[in-house]
Amino acid sequence: MxxxxxxxxxxxxxxxxxxxxxxxxxxxxxxxxxxxxxxxxxxxxxxxxxxxxxxxxxxxxxxxxxxxxxxxxxxxxxxxxxxxxxxxxxxxxxxxxxxxxxxxxxxxxxxxxxxxxxxxxxxxxxxxxxxxxxxxxxxxxxxxxxxxxxxxxxxxxxxxxxxxxxxxxxxxxxxxxxxxxxxxxxxxxxxxxxxxxxxxxxxxxxxxxxxxxxxxxxxxxxxxxxxxxDVDGILTSDPRVVASPKKVKTMLPAEAFELSYFGAKVLHPNTMLPALEKSIPVYIYNSRRPHLSGTRVASDAFSKPMVKSVAYKRGVVVVTISPRRRLGQYIFWEHVYHVLTKHSVEATVTVSSEFNVAICFEAKNTLDAVIHDLATVGNVTTLEGKGIICLVGYGIRTQPECLSRTFNALSGMQISLLSFGASESSITIVMDDADIFEAVKKLHHEFFEKGHDDEVFEILEHFQAPQ
Missing domain, CATH: 3.40.1160.10 (Acetylglutamate kinase-like)
Structure with missing residues (x-):
């Protein structure tokens, strides 16, 4: 079945x-x-x-x-x-x-x-x-x-x-x-x-x-x-942004989750959870080209650490909160989390230190209300007009070469924030929204257009980007 x-x-x-x-x-x-x-x-x-x-x-x-x-x-x-x-x-x-x-x-x-x-x-x-x-x-x-x-x-x-x-x-x-x-x-x-x-x-x-x-x-x-x-599987990046994306043949569920969470439209973020619990593989196919093999997402789809795709999300805001008085870290976080939950805000990237926390989330109509409520927790500063790029691939955060190639590709571009987060499968970069497409193209060129692993990637013949 x-x-x-x-x-x-x-x-x-x-x-x-x-x-x-x-x-x-x-x-x-x-x-x-x-x-x-x-x-x-x-x-x-x-x-x-x-x-x-x-x-x-x-x-x-x-x-x-x-x-x-x-x-x-x-x-x-x-x-x-x-x-x-x-x-x-x-x-x-x-x-x-x-x-x-x-x-x-x-x-x-x-x-x-x-x-x-x-x-x-x-x-x-x-x-x-x-x-x-x-x-x-x-x-x-x-x-x-x-x-x-x-x-x-x-x-x-x-x-x-x-x-x-x-x-x-x-x-x-x-x-x-x-x-x-x-x-x-x-x-x-x-x-x-x-x-x-x-x-x-x-x-x-x-x-x-x-x-x-x-x-x-x-x-x-x-x-x-x-x-x-309407696409041939999971691709190395958005085909509306890069000219020649490659298809990813196989991918781990954790990698697919990161991609969907950070803006890739192929899968909904929650998709992999029920399948993962039952160890059921998920295939992504193109209904317009049903003869193609698609992408297989499964727990046994292991490969050596490498970047498999570049996703992005535009229209985000970076909000930094610093407590006005010395609070225990857990109490401070509890207050911040309460505000985010109240307004149904999903933090895409979170970076914290002893003295403040920076949260990235999609800028919506509720932004003013969120900032107003966070101001009761501490001092709030905002950076609007930002976007997030996510490099996805299991184990890449442990590979120094990956980070050096990222900085090399983005040389001369201003980075607002960089995070490894808790996941072994992603590196996230926050920068000006206006620079996102250019940065995605540069990263795609660096990681996928100078050669690729034939066991993991496939060049698409007669590829047409979805409208």
Missing amino acids: IVMKFGGTSTQDAQAQSNVAGIVLANLSKTPVVVISAIAQATNVLERAGKLAEQGNVEEANQTLDQLAERHYRILDTNISHKERRASVRVIIEQSLNELKELVRGVAILRELTPRTLDALYCYGELLSSRLIAATCQERGIDAVWLDTKDFMITEAIHNRALPIMEIVQEKLTALALPLIQQGKVIVTQGFIGVTQHGNRTTMGRESSDYSATIIGAALQVENIQIWT
Whole structure:
């Protein structure tokens, strides 16, 4: 048994969804369980509709929803020729559109878009996309059955960032899925969305369908988990920044986690955790080029210490806090942590000394409130307009050559902060946001364009960067 998860660019239109059905068909012998994301940009559109309604713009919100529904109708009319099947899915789209319009009407009346309501909006994208994929698979002769995550993906009662209750998920999913699989059915379900024990829809964070796939894979103890996206695997850097990235053939889970945490979009940061606990390998494939071998992420993917990829994150702020009075280090940290938790701030890089702590995090609308609350803890200074570059590769922090090559590549560029952190798999550099792309190109040239290890890296033929 395997799990196959397809992202938004892999489901974005009729041709993409037809490709998905073809890939599933080619893997029937492996007993796939299929996890589907919303079509590209659907989640953003649903959020925009909610925010328009919050501002009282119901008509514009409804127009936005109508346009999204039309994209689904086009996929339906192109891919589904079976009359009854097409009519059945059309009714579901129509009902969903009506429910969405009722939701935005309620938001407009209250002029409030709560996290709970936002989750209720979000879920429609994946519910509809997975319905279309199930029907498209059936058109291709696949005995596909649609399964709603509300029947098994039980989460904590936290909206927009829910965590699964794994014991319940495993119990419910195995009871539902295994009888269907034994009957030869191909399950098609959703990523990203779950439900509380009281039946309220939740989501596990934006772009978290990968995480859902590994939760499902771990619960069913599958042979492997496949993440199908729009790139050929994990690359040595962002293909929109460097001209000739190489594919990384194999990678350790810790390395993949660092990459996702520091801005690489191939995997959600939480993806590897359930798979790692069950020792399940994760593969990243390109749905547009399914013949390619992709990247294998597994605990046995060991190689000698080397930089495997360069990731980056833009739009961060560096906040330094110094206590005004002598506090115990633990008490000081407790106060700082309380503020960060209160505002749901995830510190990307943290560097501390006896006298102060510097924290890097994404600059969001809550920045002023965060700084205001931190000012009650100590003296606060801020550096805005910063970006973070992360060199990833197991063991690189113990390699002096790696650091010297980094400084050589960035010679003449101003570095605000450098950190090895607690991880053996990364070196992080903070610098001006405007310099990030130039620095990434220089580092990529230094570590990957002067030669490479054929056992770890592969030159991509006819490579095209995703849009």
